[in-house]
Amino acid sequence: MEDDIFEYNEDEALALAEAMQKKAEQEAEAAGKNAGEKYVCGQKAFNETIYHHAVSFLQKFQERLDSLSNQSIAKLLLILVSLGLNIEDEEELEYWINLLEQQSFRRIAVYFEIRNGRDAGGRLKPSRLPESELLANISRYSSEDIDGLRLMAVGIQENLRRRNPNTLQTDEKINFFKQIENFLSKDARLKKTAEQNRPRRRMPRREQTVDTLSLLQNKMRAAGVIEGGDYWNSVIAEHNMATDKEEFTRTWVKDENRSRQDNQKINELRGLTEEEQNKKVYPEENQNKSVRQKEDGNVYREQNDDSLKEKERQKDAAEQLIKDEFSNEQNQKAAAKQAEKLNRPLNSDDIKIMKIKAISGKQH
Numbered sequence: 001m002e003d004d005i006f007e008y009n010e011d012e013a014l015a016l017a018e019a020m021q022k023k024a025e026q027e028a029e030a031a032g033k034n035a036g037e038k039y040v041c042g043q044k045a046f047n048e049t050i051y052h053h054a055v056s057f058l059q060k061f062q063e064r065l066d067s068l069s070n071q072s073i074a075k076l077l078l079i080l081v082s083l084g085l086n087i088e089d090e091e092e093l094e095y096w097i098n099l100l101e102q103q104s105f106r107r108i109a110v111y112f113e114i115r116n117g118r119d120a121g122g123r124l125k126p127s128r129l130p131e132s133e134l135l136a137n138i139s140r141y142s143s144e145d146i147d148g149l150r151l152m153a154v155g156i157q158e159n160l161r162r163r164n165p166n167t168l169q170t171d172e173k174i175n176f177f178k179q180i181e182n183f184l185s186k187d188a189r190l191k192k193t194a195e196q197n198r199p200r201r202r203m204p205r206r207e208q209t210v211d212t213l214s215l216l217q218n219k220m221r222a223a224g225v226i227e228g229g230d231y232w233n234s235v236i237a238e239h240n241m242a243t244d245k246e247e248f249t250r251t252w253v254k255d256e257n258r259s260r261q262d263n264q265k266i267n268e269l270r271g272l273t274e275e276e277q278n279k280k281v282y283p284e285e286n287q288n289k290s291v292r293q294k295e296d297g298n299v300y301r302e303q304n305d306d307s308l309k310e311k312e313r314q315k316d317a318a319e320q321l322i323k324d325e326f327s328n329e330q331n332q333k334a335a336a337k338q339a340e341k342l343n344r345p346l347n348s349d350d351i352k353i354m355k356i357k358a359i360s361g362k363q364h
Contacts, residue, residue, distance in 0.1 A: 008057055008072040012228045017049040047086040051093075054079050058096055065103050070148025073103055077155035084162050097159060104152035108180060111149055114138065115187070127183055134187070135194055143192035150184035153177045212245040216252060223254040229262040231255070314345050325351050 024045035028038040054076050061068060077100040080093060087093050115137050116125045129137070138146070157177045164170040216239050217227075225232050235252070242248040318339040326332045339350070 007069055008054070008075055009228065009233065010075060012233070013050055013053040015228060016053060017046045020049040021046040044086070047083055050079060051083050051087050055092070055096060058099070062099070065099070068103075070107060070145050070152065072148075073100060073107070074148045074151030074155055076100055077104060077152060078158065081155055081159045081162060084159075101156060101159065104149075104156060108149055108152060108184075111138075111141070111146075111184075114140070131190060134190065138187065138191065141191065143188050143195055146184055146188040146191055150181055150188060153181040153184060157181070212249040213239060216249045219249070219252060220254070223259075225254060225259055226262045230265070231258040231262045234258070315339075317345065321351070 021042040025038050025042040028041040033041065058076065065073070077097065080097050080100065084090075084093060084097075112124065112127075115134065116127060116129070117137065119125055157174050160170050160174050160177070213236070216235070220232060220235060221227065225235070239245060239248055239252075319336065322332050322335045322339065326335055335351075
């Protein structure tokens with residue numbers, strides 16, 4: 001929807017969590033702990049980082065939840081519910097889950113109010129509408145908006161199971177939101193088909209707009225700004241708020257201090273000392289600027305090549321693991337899609353989650 005501006009960055013949270021997990025595992029190993037204890041320490045650090053990242057984001061936008069996209073609300077709800085058994089401060093956790101649930105209830109209710117309309121008696125009209133009427137009613141929603149509402153319904157179901165498992169009243173509520181989820185799933189597919197079939201209007205040359213965001217991102221990459229870091233996200237936010245985005249993009253230059261702070265933060269999370277950071281970036285203290293830039297470029301290319309090779313190895317290993325664990329071809333495809341989003345090697349917990357989602361039909 002047009003008013004949805006702010007997005008929750010899952011990739012940033014995952015990068016930080018993996019760095020903290022690795023650091024915790026290294027510290028556990030240095031302390032002489034066994035493999036099982038090392039795994040527990042790493043997993044705890046991973047869960048806590050994901051949790052605090054989500055809560056920090058919510059604290060920042062608590063007064064502006066209406067400005068968050070449906071996808072962001074749904075993602076945050078699902079993240080907090082899934083971490084429910086692994087977080088010690090249950091009181092704080094429940095506060096944020098309740099806040100997100102209330103927002104989800106409200107948005108789903110507004111959607112069906114718009115979708116169905118009301119009869120002369122003030123009651124919601126039947127949910128099954130002719131496609132043309134349905135599409136007209138939900139014209140203000142994109143397929144992504146609707147899918148975000150579907151994920152909210154999924155999150156509510158998961159939280160009902162977490163709070164009150166195996167009770168008749170809980171089962172009835174879960175079944176109700178399962179029906180809501182099914183309606184939203186069908187609506188999202190219908191809307192997506194309509195979007196794909198919509199004829200594209202060729203804009204006159206004078207109306208064509210420059211993709212300033214892509215240009216800005218390319219400028220930042222070329223300048224060596226860490227993608228997804230605090231400085232990167234800050235520049236993107238400033239761009240989005242700028243009145244003249246073309247002028248902002250054209251005149252933007254890298255802030256060396258802020259970029260250096262991002263580099264230091266990431267290196268600290270990776271466990272690199274200041275001496276190692278300087279050794280990695282500046283092999284010789286008195287080298288001139290052109291030599292340093294050339295060496296940095298070589299390091300970047302080598303790291304990039306290694307990264308691509310590692311991703312290929314991870315992809316091959318994930319494909320083989322998925323084939324071993326899933327016999328159904330459709331579930332294999334869904335699991336492979338989920339593996340791509342993780343952007344890291346699969347583990348036993350990932351496979352368990354994928355199987356649960358496959359059973360409940362939630363890998364769309």
